[in-house]
Amino acid sequence: MEGRYETDFWKDATTRKMWDEIVPGERRPTLPYVLTREAIELYCRAVGETNPLYLDEAYANRSVYRGLIAPPSIHILLMFACTPADDWMRTPGTINAGQSWSYNIPARPGDTITLEARALDKFIRRERLFVVHDNVFFNQHGEVICSGRGHTIRPR
Incomplete structure:
Protein backbone atom coordinates (compact mmCIF):
# COMPACT_ATOMS: atom_id res chain seq x y z
CA MET A 1 0.00 0.00 0.00
CA GLU A 2 2.86 2.38 0.64
CA GLY A 3 3.58 4.56 -2.34
CA ARG A 4 -0.09 4.41 -3.43
CA TYR A 5 -0.84 7.86 -2.05
CA GLU A 6 0.60 11.04 -3.45
CA ASP A 20 -16.22 29.62 -9.85
CA GLU A 21 -16.14 26.12 -11.37
CA ILE A 22 -17.76 24.27 -8.43
CA VAL A 23 -21.37 23.61 -9.43
CA PRO A 24 -23.85 22.73 -6.66
CA GLY A 25 -25.61 19.45 -7.46
CA GLU A 26 -22.87 18.26 -9.83
CA ARG A 27 -21.44 14.87 -8.90
CA ARG A 28 -17.71 14.75 -8.33
CA PRO A 29 -15.74 12.08 -10.21
CA THR A 30 -14.78 9.24 -7.87
CA LEU A 31 -12.83 5.98 -7.97
CA PRO A 32 -13.65 2.55 -6.52
CA TYR A 33 -11.27 1.41 -3.80
CA VAL A 34 -10.70 -2.08 -2.43
CA LEU A 35 -10.27 -1.78 1.33
CA THR A 36 -7.52 -4.14 2.48
CA ARG A 37 -6.69 -5.47 5.90
CA GLU A 38 -3.30 -3.79 5.54
CA ALA A 39 -4.96 -0.41 4.94
CA ILE A 40 -7.12 -0.88 8.05
CA GLU A 41 -4.07 -1.85 10.13
CA LEU A 42 -2.03 1.12 8.87
CA TYR A 43 -4.93 3.48 9.56
CA CYS A 44 -5.38 2.07 13.08
CA ARG A 45 -1.68 2.42 13.78
CA ALA A 46 -1.68 6.02 12.48
CA VAL A 47 -4.56 7.09 14.75
CA GLY A 48 -3.64 4.94 17.77
CA GLU A 49 -6.67 2.65 17.47
CA THR A 50 -6.23 -0.71 19.24
CA ASN A 51 -9.75 -2.19 19.29
CA PRO A 52 -9.41 -5.95 18.54
CA LEU A 53 -12.50 -5.80 16.28
CA TYR A 54 -10.24 -4.06 13.76
CA LEU A 55 -6.97 -5.93 14.32
CA ASP A 56 -7.48 -9.41 15.85
CA GLU A 57 -9.16 -11.82 13.46
CA ALA A 58 -9.82 -14.51 16.08
CA TYR A 59 -11.46 -11.99 18.41
CA ALA A 60 -13.46 -10.40 15.59
CA ASN A 61 -14.70 -13.82 14.41
CA ARG A 62 -16.21 -14.43 17.87
CA SER A 63 -17.91 -11.03 17.90
CA VAL A 64 -21.36 -10.08 16.68
CA TYR A 65 -19.66 -8.95 13.43
CA ARG A 66 -18.30 -12.45 12.66
CA GLY A 67 -15.10 -11.03 11.22
CA LEU A 68 -12.79 -8.06 11.03
CA ILE A 69 -14.30 -4.65 10.46
CA ALA A 70 -12.86 -1.19 9.90
CA PRO A 71 -13.23 1.62 12.44
CA PRO A 72 -16.04 4.02 11.52
CA SER A 73 -13.57 6.89 11.11
CA ILE A 74 -11.99 5.02 8.18
CA HIS A 75 -14.11 7.33 6.01
CA ILE A 76 -11.23 9.79 6.34
CA LEU A 77 -8.91 7.40 4.48
CA LEU A 78 -11.70 6.47 2.06
CA MET A 79 -12.39 10.11 1.18
CA PHE A 80 -8.93 10.39 -0.34
CA ALA A 81 -8.72 6.83 -1.67
CA CYS A 82 -11.97 7.28 -3.62
CA THR A 83 -11.19 10.65 -5.19
CA PRO A 84 -8.77 11.39 -8.01
CA ALA A 85 -5.79 13.65 -7.40
CA ASP A 86 -7.46 16.55 -9.21
CA ASP A 87 -10.58 16.55 -6.97
CA TRP A 88 -11.42 20.03 -5.59
CA MET A 89 -11.75 18.64 -2.04
CA ARG A 90 -8.01 17.90 -2.07
CA THR A 91 -6.96 21.51 -2.58
CA PRO A 92 -4.25 22.53 -0.09
CA GLY A 93 -5.48 25.26 2.21
CA THR A 94 -9.00 23.80 2.45
CA ILE A 95 -10.32 24.14 6.00
CA ASN A 96 -12.85 21.75 7.54
CA ALA A 97 -15.54 24.02 8.97
CA GLY A 98 -17.70 21.21 10.34
CA GLN A 99 -19.11 17.83 9.47
CA SER A 100 -21.74 15.33 10.52
CA TRP A 101 -21.58 11.59 9.76
CA SER A 102 -24.03 8.70 10.06
CA TYR A 103 -22.68 5.16 10.19
CA ASN A 104 -24.89 2.35 8.89
CA ILE A 105 -22.78 -0.80 8.55
CA PRO A 106 -19.09 -1.41 9.04
CA ALA A 107 -16.66 -1.57 6.14
CA ARG A 108 -14.71 -4.83 5.99
CA PRO A 109 -11.42 -5.97 4.49
CA GLY A 110 -12.05 -6.90 0.87
CA ASP A 111 -14.97 -4.51 0.39
CA THR A 112 -14.97 -2.53 -2.83
CA ILE A 113 -15.89 0.96 -1.70
CA THR A 114 -17.54 3.49 -3.97
CA LEU A 115 -18.32 7.10 -3.21
CA GLU A 116 -21.10 9.38 -4.40
CA ALA A 117 -20.11 12.97 -3.67
CA ARG A 118 -21.25 16.42 -4.69
CA ALA A 119 -21.34 20.04 -3.66
CA LEU A 120 -24.76 20.99 -2.35
CA ASP A 121 -24.28 24.73 -2.02
CA LYS A 122 -21.63 27.42 -2.01
CA PHE A 123 -21.70 30.86 -0.50
CA ILE A 124 -19.52 33.70 0.72
CA ARG A 125 -19.67 34.78 4.36
CA ARG A 126 -17.33 37.32 5.93
CA GLU A 127 -15.17 37.23 2.80
CA ARG A 128 -14.65 33.45 3.09
CA LEU A 129 -15.65 30.95 0.40
CA PHE A 130 -17.78 28.09 1.81
CA VAL A 131 -18.91 24.88 0.14
CA VAL A 132 -21.50 22.54 1.65
CA HIS A 133 -20.99 19.00 0.37
CA ASP A 134 -22.28 15.49 0.93
CA ASN A 135 -20.60 12.13 0.64
CA VAL A 136 -22.10 8.62 0.67
CA PHE A 137 -19.91 5.51 0.79
CA PHE A 138 -21.23 2.17 -0.48
CA ASN A 139 -19.87 -1.37 -0.42
CA GLN A 140 -19.93 -3.73 -3.41
CA HIS A 141 -23.49 -4.81 -2.52
CA GLY A 142 -24.81 -1.24 -2.79
CA GLU A 143 -25.23 -0.99 1.00
CA VAL A 144 -24.52 2.39 2.56
CA ILE A 145 -21.53 2.20 4.89
CA CYS A 146 -21.70 5.81 5.98
CA SER A 147 -22.88 9.17 4.80
CA GLY A 148 -21.94 12.67 5.78
CA ARG A 149 -22.41 16.33 5.15
CA GLY A 150 -19.68 18.86 5.62
CA HIS A 151 -18.74 22.51 5.25
CA THR A 152 -15.36 23.54 3.98
CA ILE A 153 -13.73 26.92 3.61
CA ARG A 154 -12.07 27.11 0.22
CA PRO A 155 -8.78 28.83 -0.43
CA ARG A 156 -8.83 31.85 -2.72
Missing part, protein backbone atom coordinates in the same frame (compact mmCIF):
# COMPACT_ATOMS: atom_id res chain seq x y z
CA THR A 7 2.42 13.17 -0.92
CA ASP A 8 2.91 16.24 -3.12
CA PHE A 9 -0.44 17.93 -2.47
CA TRP A 10 0.34 20.77 -4.88
CA LYS A 11 1.19 18.43 -7.77
CA ASP A 12 -2.27 18.57 -9.39
CA ALA A 13 -3.35 21.95 -8.00
CA THR A 14 -3.65 23.57 -11.44
CA THR A 15 -6.15 20.90 -12.60
CA ARG A 16 -8.50 21.27 -9.62
CA LYS A 17 -11.71 23.21 -9.95
CA MET A 18 -11.57 26.72 -8.62
CA TRP A 19 -14.43 28.38 -6.70
Whole structure:
Protein backbone atom coordinates (compact mmCIF):
# COMPACT_ATOMS: atom_id res chain seq x y z
CA MET A 1 0.00 0.00 0.00
CA GLU A 2 2.86 2.38 0.64
CA GLY A 3 3.58 4.56 -2.34
CA ARG A 4 -0.09 4.41 -3.43
CA TYR A 5 -0.84 7.86 -2.05
CA GLU A 6 0.60 11.04 -3.45
CA THR A 7 2.42 13.17 -0.92
CA ASP A 8 2.91 16.24 -3.12
CA PHE A 9 -0.44 17.93 -2.47
CA TRP A 10 0.34 20.77 -4.88
CA LYS A 11 1.19 18.43 -7.77
CA ASP A 12 -2.27 18.57 -9.39
CA ALA A 13 -3.35 21.95 -8.00
CA THR A 14 -3.65 23.57 -11.44
CA THR A 15 -6.15 20.90 -12.60
CA ARG A 16 -8.50 21.27 -9.62
CA LYS A 17 -11.71 23.21 -9.95
CA MET A 18 -11.57 26.72 -8.62
CA TRP A 19 -14.43 28.38 -6.70
CA ASP A 20 -16.22 29.62 -9.85
CA GLU A 21 -16.14 26.12 -11.37
CA ILE A 22 -17.76 24.27 -8.43
CA VAL A 23 -21.37 23.61 -9.43
CA PRO A 24 -23.85 22.73 -6.66
CA GLY A 25 -25.61 19.45 -7.46
CA GLU A 26 -22.87 18.26 -9.83
CA ARG A 27 -21.44 14.87 -8.90
CA ARG A 28 -17.71 14.75 -8.33
CA PRO A 29 -15.74 12.08 -10.21
CA THR A 30 -14.78 9.24 -7.87
CA LEU A 31 -12.83 5.98 -7.97
CA PRO A 32 -13.65 2.55 -6.52
CA TYR A 33 -11.27 1.41 -3.80
CA VAL A 34 -10.70 -2.08 -2.43
CA LEU A 35 -10.27 -1.78 1.33
CA THR A 36 -7.52 -4.14 2.48
CA ARG A 37 -6.69 -5.47 5.90
CA GLU A 38 -3.30 -3.79 5.54
CA ALA A 39 -4.96 -0.41 4.94
CA ILE A 40 -7.12 -0.88 8.05
CA GLU A 41 -4.07 -1.85 10.13
CA LEU A 42 -2.03 1.12 8.87
CA TYR A 43 -4.93 3.48 9.56
CA CYS A 44 -5.38 2.07 13.08
CA ARG A 45 -1.68 2.42 13.78
CA ALA A 46 -1.68 6.02 12.48
CA VAL A 47 -4.56 7.09 14.75
CA GLY A 48 -3.64 4.94 17.77
CA GLU A 49 -6.67 2.65 17.47
CA THR A 50 -6.23 -0.71 19.24
CA ASN A 51 -9.75 -2.19 19.29
CA PRO A 52 -9.41 -5.95 18.54
CA LEU A 53 -12.50 -5.80 16.28
CA TYR A 54 -10.24 -4.06 13.76
CA LEU A 55 -6.97 -5.93 14.32
CA ASP A 56 -7.48 -9.41 15.85
CA GLU A 57 -9.16 -11.82 13.46
CA ALA A 58 -9.82 -14.51 16.08
CA TYR A 59 -11.46 -11.99 18.41
CA ALA A 60 -13.46 -10.40 15.59
CA ASN A 61 -14.70 -13.82 14.41
CA ARG A 62 -16.21 -14.43 17.87
CA SER A 63 -17.91 -11.03 17.90
CA VAL A 64 -21.36 -10.08 16.68
CA TYR A 65 -19.66 -8.95 13.43
CA ARG A 66 -18.30 -12.45 12.66
CA GLY A 67 -15.10 -11.03 11.22
CA LEU A 68 -12.79 -8.06 11.03
CA ILE A 69 -14.30 -4.65 10.46
CA ALA A 70 -12.86 -1.19 9.90
CA PRO A 71 -13.23 1.62 12.44
CA PRO A 72 -16.04 4.02 11.52
CA SER A 73 -13.57 6.89 11.11
CA ILE A 74 -11.99 5.02 8.18
CA HIS A 75 -14.11 7.33 6.01
CA ILE A 76 -11.23 9.79 6.34
CA LEU A 77 -8.91 7.40 4.48
CA LEU A 78 -11.70 6.47 2.06
CA MET A 79 -12.39 10.11 1.18
CA PHE A 80 -8.93 10.39 -0.34
CA ALA A 81 -8.72 6.83 -1.67
CA CYS A 82 -11.97 7.28 -3.62
CA THR A 83 -11.19 10.65 -5.19
CA PRO A 84 -8.77 11.39 -8.01
CA ALA A 85 -5.79 13.65 -7.40
CA ASP A 86 -7.46 16.55 -9.21
CA ASP A 87 -10.58 16.55 -6.97
CA TRP A 88 -11.42 20.03 -5.59
CA MET A 89 -11.75 18.64 -2.04
CA ARG A 90 -8.01 17.90 -2.07
CA THR A 91 -6.96 21.51 -2.58
CA PRO A 92 -4.25 22.53 -0.09
CA GLY A 93 -5.48 25.26 2.21
CA THR A 94 -9.00 23.80 2.45
CA ILE A 95 -10.32 24.14 6.00
CA ASN A 96 -12.85 21.75 7.54
CA ALA A 97 -15.54 24.02 8.97
CA GLY A 98 -17.70 21.21 10.34
CA GLN A 99 -19.11 17.83 9.47
CA SER A 100 -21.74 15.33 10.52
CA TRP A 101 -21.58 11.59 9.76
CA SER A 102 -24.03 8.70 10.06
CA TYR A 103 -22.68 5.16 10.19
CA ASN A 104 -24.89 2.35 8.89
CA ILE A 105 -22.78 -0.80 8.55
CA PRO A 106 -19.09 -1.41 9.04
CA ALA A 107 -16.66 -1.57 6.14
CA ARG A 108 -14.71 -4.83 5.99
CA PRO A 109 -11.42 -5.97 4.49
CA GLY A 110 -12.05 -6.90 0.87
CA ASP A 111 -14.97 -4.51 0.39
CA THR A 112 -14.97 -2.53 -2.83
CA ILE A 113 -15.89 0.96 -1.70
CA THR A 114 -17.54 3.49 -3.97
CA LEU A 115 -18.32 7.10 -3.21
CA GLU A 116 -21.10 9.38 -4.40
CA ALA A 117 -20.11 12.97 -3.67
CA ARG A 118 -21.25 16.42 -4.69
CA ALA A 119 -21.34 20.04 -3.66
CA LEU A 120 -24.76 20.99 -2.35
CA ASP A 121 -24.28 24.73 -2.02
CA LYS A 122 -21.63 27.42 -2.01
CA PHE A 123 -21.70 30.86 -0.50
CA ILE A 124 -19.52 33.70 0.72
CA ARG A 125 -19.67 34.78 4.36
CA ARG A 126 -17.33 37.32 5.93
CA GLU A 127 -15.17 37.23 2.80
CA ARG A 128 -14.65 33.45 3.09
CA LEU A 129 -15.65 30.95 0.40
CA PHE A 130 -17.78 28.09 1.81
CA VAL A 131 -18.91 24.88 0.14
CA VAL A 132 -21.50 22.54 1.65
CA HIS A 133 -20.99 19.00 0.37
CA ASP A 134 -22.28 15.49 0.93
CA ASN A 135 -20.60 12.13 0.64
CA VAL A 136 -22.10 8.62 0.67
CA PHE A 137 -19.91 5.51 0.79
CA PHE A 138 -21.23 2.17 -0.48
CA ASN A 139 -19.87 -1.37 -0.42
CA GLN A 140 -19.93 -3.73 -3.41
CA HIS A 141 -23.49 -4.81 -2.52
CA GLY A 142 -24.81 -1.24 -2.79
CA GLU A 143 -25.23 -0.99 1.00
CA VAL A 144 -24.52 2.39 2.56
CA ILE A 145 -21.53 2.20 4.89
CA CYS A 146 -21.70 5.81 5.98
CA SER A 147 -22.88 9.17 4.80
CA GLY A 148 -21.94 12.67 5.78
CA ARG A 149 -22.41 16.33 5.15
CA GLY A 150 -19.68 18.86 5.62
CA HIS A 151 -18.74 22.51 5.25
CA THR A 152 -15.36 23.54 3.98
CA ILE A 153 -13.73 26.92 3.61
CA ARG A 154 -12.07 27.11 0.22
CA PRO A 155 -8.78 28.83 -0.43
CA ARG A 156 -8.83 31.85 -2.72
